[in-house]
Amino acid sequence: MTAVEHLLPVVGLVVGVIVVTGLSGRIGVPAPIALVLIGVGASFVPGVPGYAVDPEFVLSVLIPPLLYAAAVESSVLAIRTVLRSIIRLSVGLVLVTAFAVGAVLSLVVPVIPFTAALALGAIVAPPDAVAAVAVARRVGLPRRVLVLLEGESLFNDASSLVLLRVATAALATGALAWGAAALDFLWASVGGLLIGAAVGLVASWTRRRLGGALAVTAFSLVIPYVAYLAAEAAGASGVLAVVVAGLVLGYRSPTEEAALVRLTETATWESLRYVLEGIVFALIGLQLRHLVGDPAVRPDHLTGAVAVVLATVVLVRPAYLFLGAGLTRLGRWAQYRWGREIGDDGRDRPAPPTWREQAVMSWAGMRGVVSLAAAQTLPLETPYRSTLILATVAVILATLVLQGLSLPWVIRRLGVAGDPRGDLDRERAAASAQAGAAIAARVEQLIVDGSVTAQQGHHMRRWLAVRDWHSWDDADTDTDTGAEAGRAAGPDAAGSPGRVVHSRLDWQQDLIDVQRDVFITMRNAGDLSEEALRELQHDLDLEEALLGRRTEALSGHLTELPTGRDEPDDGVPAERGARDRRS
Template sequence: MDGLGEIIALVGISVIGTAFARKLGLLAPIVLVIAGLGLSFLPFAPEVHLEPEMVLIGILPPLLYVAAIEMSVPAFRFNLRPILLLAIGLVIFTAFAVGTVLHLLLPAVPYALCVALGAVVAPPDAVAATAVARRIGLPRRLVTILEGESLVNDATALVLLRVSVSAATGAAVGFMDVTVDVALAAGGGILIGGAAALVIAYLHRRIKEPLVDTALSLLTPFVIVLPAEAVHASGVVAVVVAGLYIGHRMPTLMSAASRLQTDGFWRIARFLLEGMVFLLVGLQLREIVRDLDTPWTEVVWVTAAVVLTLLVARFAWVFPATYAARLVPKMRQRDPSPTLSMPTVISWAGMRGVVTLAAALALPETSEVAYPRELFVWLAFAVIVVTLVLQGATLPWVARRLRVPPDDPTQDTLVEAATQNAASRAARDRLEALADGAPAATVERLREVAEHRVNKAWERLGGATETPSQAYGRLRREMIDAEREVFRNARDEGRIPEEVLRRAQRDLDLEESLLLRTTED
């Protein structure tokens, strides 16, 4: 019961912390990390040891999967060049930059192990990037680049970590060995993810029960990552590939009821997992500090050097990578050079997360090579806290100060209205083709529904205080409340059974959820 009680307490703290952060307009990851740091030194706080396998196999795959499902494949493909430059090029550049600085400060530590720590701290975190970038309203393309980077960079870092540790422990690591390792990790991940995506997509098409569809969606990331890791392929790549494919095909794979239920499930799952992740990171402080036996003066200098190298390396890579490719005329015509504010924000959005800590905890405790493993774990932890608190807390201010241009909501509404107009026209054409024999009143009502959807889309472009659609939504919600009260009274008086109330309540809830967007707009 003690273990169960601790889990319930941690979930409760993460929920309360997230709600508190949203109430005050703060970023939940920062609040939860700070809460974990404070709780870690309280005598009654649970001492939670974060196992690397629990993170890399149990927590990371579902978070990557849901992020990949929501990623726009056309946007990902259009931004593939900057994404790969960050996810592959920047990770390698950062790993060697940190490794070089660390080796200069700790010459007794083999260079390969210093590079291994560089690989540990190099990749920004998928959860932190998504939570922060979307929360502060960065432009859509910038968010796509940051999310795309964080989806792929873990694979690069983990492969580089494996190669560096092998080299440090005396294994023969030549060019061909590295090439084979990378090909197996990346290529194997793509093949396994693609094959699994086809199978999962086929099952989704065959399944008609929403509960079974949702259960399959929950199992998918674990079913993919386990065989991928078993054959030493990249489970991260496999999960991301499958998520991109299934998310892109989602409208044709699931019924409407399944999509609604699956979306609701992943919302709550991601909410709980993200909160738990950052709280668990903070709770590791007591154990990490207790195991640290390096003099504090040395710890401070080495920590400051590693953090500063990380910050400088990201700027040193992002700016040349942004503008050098556009020296090619064809590239410049297809994708004009952005203002300085865009690469500046990307450079500052380098928050690290739980994957960095898990990778550090997975560093080997080997007698073959003497190195300060506890110091390495501390450095990874310090990088997470400093980048998350420093960069995460100041990123909104940086974006405002640089006047990063947000997406134009009017343009989005205009495109939506034009597309809705074409969609409604197609719906009316389908109605006319199938209307023979149907009651005239029914056909006319369906025509009005199609017309109403078009009008609602165009109304949002106007400047009226309350559009007809918004007035309809407001009044209809009041009517729904009145209907609910009648059904509740009938149930309480014993005139209808509970099952009748639930069916009516579900129908009214669905209708009200459709009205929410109209009222909020």
């Protein structure tokens, strides 16, 4: 095949993903589910090329950037608040589901040995929250439920893949070495955490010194692969390292990156994530024709395996969630009953989800592409390998279609739907009010200190009233303002309105910094969610980027002014507008 013949299926897949994703919003079907259904149909159309999934390509090329992008946008503080619940879901539930599938499948279909059944259990144990969150965000769910679902999906892939590695080793020996398995699981988890944190900190140090937006954005594209490869080389969990590195860098981004860097990086990663997510869900559907025609699959074994595995994964999740919630409430009652004697009654801990929220989370257990790729990694000598792979695809399709399409109805029927957009707007309004008060205090301080002239103070107050930079720009045409500011700057600056404007732009930057400091302080104190901070900071970044362009243009103009001085008398360097803000 020529290069063009190799490229055409890839281009066709990307174009199809873009078209289907764009149309899915109009018909009210979540994009992941629409892509899977279209993929299934397309796989049986004559002439459509077969897209064989290379498991190493999916796990090492497609998954790391997707996990990294999700981790960067996640809230470290919100995850820390419900960390115990996330660990119970991403580790405890994965282990319980995997062993339940292994035990039940080996009993109902005795020809499949327990080690092979356990491998299948590890494969189908982790839900993929992309489809669930897409539905939940459109219908509206309480933020803590979204945090739990997203946090679970960040960490459960690591547990699943480590357990699959243990089960695969047991397939070769014929027995499960519990001690070695526990040590392997422990090192994979701890090693992944440590390596991911180290990569995140080193990457943070590096990007602060790269400077330019394009360089930092290009560097961000390789970070997930560095974390993944470093952890895998050490025998630890690569996907866990990617998640931890993303959490570290996402948390530090508001204080370390310049505005233009964040804008460029965000746009790049949103586009990349849009395409990659679509590709992985389309690949799930496109696999069906290739797998159905496998002669090694016996219908009786396949039917029994699919029925058993699907029933187990659907039933174990609510049983685990409701049992865990009951034990949590019992523990909270015991702590309140006896903890008062030691001064810790547990009241400061977040309340567990309600039974309605638990029910929604129970039904949000759709499986995804990690399960598909993991199934393809089963050794060729695995007993009934083709049956296990096809059973995995069937479970993925069944959960995505049945649970995914009915999840909006479940949310509305249980009355769990909320108003996340309204909550976010209220958060933004409260944060903006605090920022406004801080700006007003800063302006008054500048006037009292004599850092600005009375006329400049007047225009600052005018801007405070309308929050519009153009109200300040109008001062440029005010000859009295220019004359007064010119006299305040000294005789060398008189007649040089560019220098006056440069000083004004610098104070505008100062007020942007004041607002950003307020928002970050509120985030760190837990008074502002990460999502609200991103939106508010995005607005400030747009203002700062425009301000930087105007400052650069003005700096170029000032180099032509025959003043014979490097700085105006107000002490503001001419190039300060182009300074490296926040390193």
